[in-house]
Amino acid sequence: MLRDPASLRTILRDWAASISIFDINRTFILSEPLHPVGTPFPGGYSVTEEHGTYYCPVKDKQKDNPSALCDICIAEQTP
Template structure:
């Protein structure tokens, strides 16, 4: 059995079930210390967020990233179908490039990034949901929304070419009202 995302055979079919098993394995390798360090990092980064939505921002990130680890570990749903191996490969490569860049610049982010990587792949390719949960706030009192079966992000268009963003493989569409 493949134990890491990087070890997947991206030339063949990858089932959602197979991907979930790998993500469960990777999530189980994250320690409580990693989780506490990631939480501390999020709180520290929150100081740069505008005060009027800092608390909502932190709740969204803790719920959307840290608490989802437990969801992955305990997920007993049976998923059918396959993932788009090409898109998954591109997502894994992008996340690996971001990880390498972060290690060179700020290694204190590595604990959060491990979680971020797992959750980004999980939400996109297993749950078919956006990486940021519905309600995640952005500057200007903007939020990720879900309307009529479609997820909308207020910043996707502005971030799609940002090499530090995962917007390129997130399933949310640009909120045209922004």
Template structure:
């Protein structure tokens, strides 16, 4: 069975094959994984400002955990070739993050399974920003869509963060928050 971890060895890949791999891995996520991922988010929220905590939990639950069902129901019609170098770079970054998660650094492994799939799904299948439009950030900032592109209030500050997916997310820095 092909997995996300096999992708760095590919020479080319179409959207349908990529999505088939993502869906297959989504089907391996069970209720226990979802519960552990939810508990991780709740525990992680204790480090978030109190007035922003509720929005944070709602947003991240919707952006990652609830999207698992979306992946299972989604159908890909187009089989256009993906930019394999971009996909491979994204997968390699996620593999590095996964090592840290397995060592107890950063994400819970159950949450990471979901995070990995959804980050790749939104970026390369939906061609949307990893964080959905309206995702709040501290200071009243949020991800926006201006009709042409996704705008993130923290892209420039996070794009080189090895613990973030900003490096491959399609969102651009919101010029209003520079």
């Protein structure tokens, strides 16, 4: 068990950096949305794919969220 706050901060920082690497790989190398197809969202909505285009039901709702990565995601807002 980790009891040292500095160790925990280091682990969290490294974990956050690895998430960014996976996000970049998923978007720019694999040309896939950040959330995989089928990822559920509140209200029964999910990420979908139609004819090679990915759709996200919450992309527009996150445009003002500075923590969201929607700006780099290739998915479009669900029509």
